[in-house]
Amino acid sequence: MRLILRTRLRSMTFALVLLVAMAGLAGIAGATPPPKEDQIILALIQRVETRTDLVFVRNGSDHNAAEAAKHLRSKYKYFKVELIDAEDFIERCGSRSELTRKPYKVRTADGSVRDAGDFLREELRALRQH
Structure with missing residues (x-):
């Protein structure tokens, strides 16, 4: 027994x-982002959407701010359960193509081009300061 x-x-x-x-x-x-980070990510996407002075370059194709925001929302929805914070969002969704691994770019009105990830990190810093 x-x-x-x-x-x-x-x-x-x-x-x-x-x-x-x-x-x-x-x-x-x-690892879905907590509510505060979710709000920051959505605010970051909204900031992208309002930047009509920029052209977003994805896999060699130009996209306006509304198209870029729509794409970021779609990627966020898809990868949300894998993300912890806004920095993860930028790295996973806003920096490069998942298919081609090519970095996304941002072109300003004066024609200069920079990495979209750097642009988004700068926008995130501005958001977090408010």
Whole structure:
């Protein structure tokens, strides 16, 4: 009888440890940004949408601010469960193409071109300062 109880106790302990480990992994796998970061990411996308003075270059094609914002929203929706904060969003969604790995670019009215990731990090700093 003692042997049976000891065996069941070990099995239950193992099951409990396994359950706790799986719950921890599920928490890591579903790393959706907290509400405050979600608001910041959405505000960042909105800032992009208002920048009608910029051209966003994605895989060699030019896009206006509204198209760029639509694309960022779409990528955010797709990758949201993998992101923790706005910096993750910029790195995963706003810096480069997932398909071609080519960096996104931003062209200003004077014709200068810079990486979209740098532009977004600058915009994020401005947002966080407010």
